[in-house]
Amino acid sequence: MKNKMTAFPYLIWMAMFIIIPLVLVVYFTFASEDGGFTLDNIVKISQYTPIFIKSINLAIIATLICFVLAYPIAYILSRSTEHYQRTMILLIMLPMWMNFLLRTYGWMTLLENEGLINKFLSIFHIGPFQMINTAGAVVLGMVYNYLPFMILPLYSVMTKIDYSMIEAAQDLGCNPVKVILKVLMPLSLPGIITGVTMVFVPSVSTFIISRMLGGGQNMLIGDLIEQQFIGSTYNPYVGSAMSLILMVIMLIIMGIMSSFDDDEMEGIVI
């Protein structure tokens, strides 16, 4: 009884800001403008399939890059001295203290044809390279902004791994690749799943990164949804339907991810 009481404020919070909005999204998805039931909103979305595919692809690529970058860093960090760890974690967190928009805007000035990188390269008579307004720039923006969300969960899981396990594997004749695949990976699985979720979900629904670094030509689901709500049409019905479908897609992908490891950390992912 006592324990439940302390959760009370959060329950109110959850009801007001999570459950009710979700119900509204579902309601709008299946409502027509005159208030009746309709499936038109969902049918209409089929014409935007290429945009959905593109968003998911870019998010997958960004997640993979984040993982490849973050995994070794997290491992090295977890095996280093405490002082070093603290400094590095601080450095990883540091960019997150700055405004998200400002960080993305910074990349804009770096990547432009007249930007800092191309200006620097032109000293050596290389380039200019077309970097901004490409899908690659969008992925870069995602990786840059969400990398800490991959490093931190991996790091916190890896600090808990007993190093003697790795030593034992090595002693028993495992080569380094096998140590990673058979010992390190399974033990850090919860961190991998949390990290992948925390990078993939915001990446797939972002709109400001694609607008600023993609030049408005690499349209993602986020842009599409934004346009339904503050675009010239103002169509919350189709906008809600898009959000709902996006949520379902994410749930499916997260469901697959979490079934990799169902006994150790149930429900944490979602």
Add this chain to the structure above:
Amino acid sequence: MKKWIALCAAFLLCFTCVKTGAPVVQAKEKVTLKVYNWGEYISDGSDDSLDVIKEFEKRFPDIKVSYTTYATNEELYAKLRSGSANYDVIIPSDYMISRMIEEDMLEKLDFNNIPNFEAISEEFKNPAYDPTNEYSIPYTWGTVGIIYNTTMVEEEVDSWDILWDPEYTNQILMFNNSRDAFGIAEKLLGYSQNTTDIEELNAVAEKLKEQKIVLQAYVMDEIFDKMSSGEAAIAPYYAGDFLIMQEDNPDLAFAVPKEGTNLFIDAMVIPKGCEHKEEAERFINFLLEPDIGLANIEFIGYSTPLDTVKEQLGEDVLNDGISYPSEEVIANSESFVNLPTDVNRYIDELWVDIRASGSSSVWELVFLIVVIIGLGGALIVYLRRRNR
């Protein structure tokens, strides 16, 4: 259980505090006037300009102005429509005003409270978007033209055609809003900017798709950065904003194409749901005063509909052809009116199609399928191994 009751009591206490709090504010009789305007659209005291809002609060000590800004007409509309906020004075553009009038979202103005309306030029009274002039009073106006960098563009710019010119591939910017982007292509193809003809709209969409190959990006406010730094050579934008960009980069020049252009008017209106109509009218009247109007126009850089302000402007401003274009240009230009909802939606669908076109969706689909199969395969292998 006692704690539970205490918690509830604490909760109730919170609410009563709020309730008793309100009359205290009223006792001071300080009215809060909610003004919702475009960003950078009022003289705010920076760079030695006049702080118009402070000036107003000084003149009317019993009114406090709560000033917030929006970026697009559509954002303003969505905000009013969703009912999440109410405002006393808003300043939408022409076509949005006609839409709001049609949808009964505006209050009629009491012109007895706004004597300064007299100073508005005759040509701005009874405009197309508010034919009987009961709802709105013009704040600023301007035209859309082509801004170009004279160090990068040597030929004379006189047509929208240049936005399709392959010679400037990757140096051209375009509006990232459907109405303005369609307006340009419509003018180039010789259609009305308010066309509702499906075939004409399809032709316009085709034309805009062709443009994608030469475009650098679709932008709105990012244009200031990109034009000032020389990142892009050519871009269509509003005349008033050109003056601000030119201050940063004197190489920039402005031209109104011969095919004609869009003339827009932003006007002050009072939305339904306003709580202090009389104070709102007082605020509108205040903005129409000659010295206040002048301060605003000098700050914003757009053109004024007030004769009393125009008189005070120098000859050089009036004759440079940017803020106050010649009568031929004005006669050749068109204003947006509201389009029917289904046409608006159709334009929006075309607009998404334009912006999403040109990506190789087949390979993307293949990639996605490979990833899904890979993930599924990994899962199966993993589960089998674990169960062994």
